Amino acid sequence: MNELDIGEVARRAGVTASTLRFYEEKGLIASRGRRGLRRLFDAEVIERLALIALGRTAGFSLDEIGRMFGADGQPRIERGKLSAKAEELDRTIKRLSALRDGLRHAAACPAPSHMECPTFRRILSSAGSGALRPLAARKPRRLISKGGDRTTNGKD
Template sequence: MSSHQLEPEITIGEAAARSGVATSALRFYEENGLISSSRTPGGQRRYARDVLRRVAFIRAAQSVGLKLSEISESLSGLPDDRAPSKDEWENIAEEWRPRLDSQIATLEGLRDNLALCIGCGCQSLDSCLIFNPDDKASESGPGAQYLTD
């Protein structure tokens, strides 16, 4: 028996109360393989305590737009038979860094150019920073850059 199995387990109600996630969400995470539980002889779920960290991870991942399949892939790198170590959690955080950096850059671009777009109002699909955030023509300024007088 591993040390993971010797840790006191918690009910789904306790997990919900401590994680701030509805029991229905916990069941959904479990149905999708993001968390797991054991069952009592009466069929009630029991979770290892590290489920709370996993749920916090899932919620953080969802808040930055990761799909369930991506979250599942990240979590698949963690051990099933014991609580993950600090290093193992840090490895997952490192995997996320490029994606988070990209999202931050996109949000910073929108923040910095939103006032220009509001003042412009052209809503050009070719050059608008809001409607087409990756468009290079927008670097020349707001408005339709390719139209001539």
């Protein structure tokens, strides 16, 4: 059977049902139809959701991702955009690497207080000047609510 109900999709894609409804509302995914009230998705949606996850991971907003699919559903991702993102990502990676090294140093640093450690101060100034935007400290998605849509990933 190629028709998945929302719970099944949720389970397979690792998102909640409400997220799926939200994505549908935003036009990021579509259901093949309904059986009664219930949405039926076909299995391709899983792939699409992976694509969406990929886009999110790369730092695209949902709106941007939405614009990347043609009306037909084909992912019409412009290659230029991809490489632009790749380069942006590369810059981010470089900064993060420097930061990681700095943190490691500071963690191992023998100076009594971090402020007395020259390396730490150096990171400090580069962090100040660098326009690196914070990594999202998104709240770690709740895995379980009490009733109803328990179609969450997690213990299932």
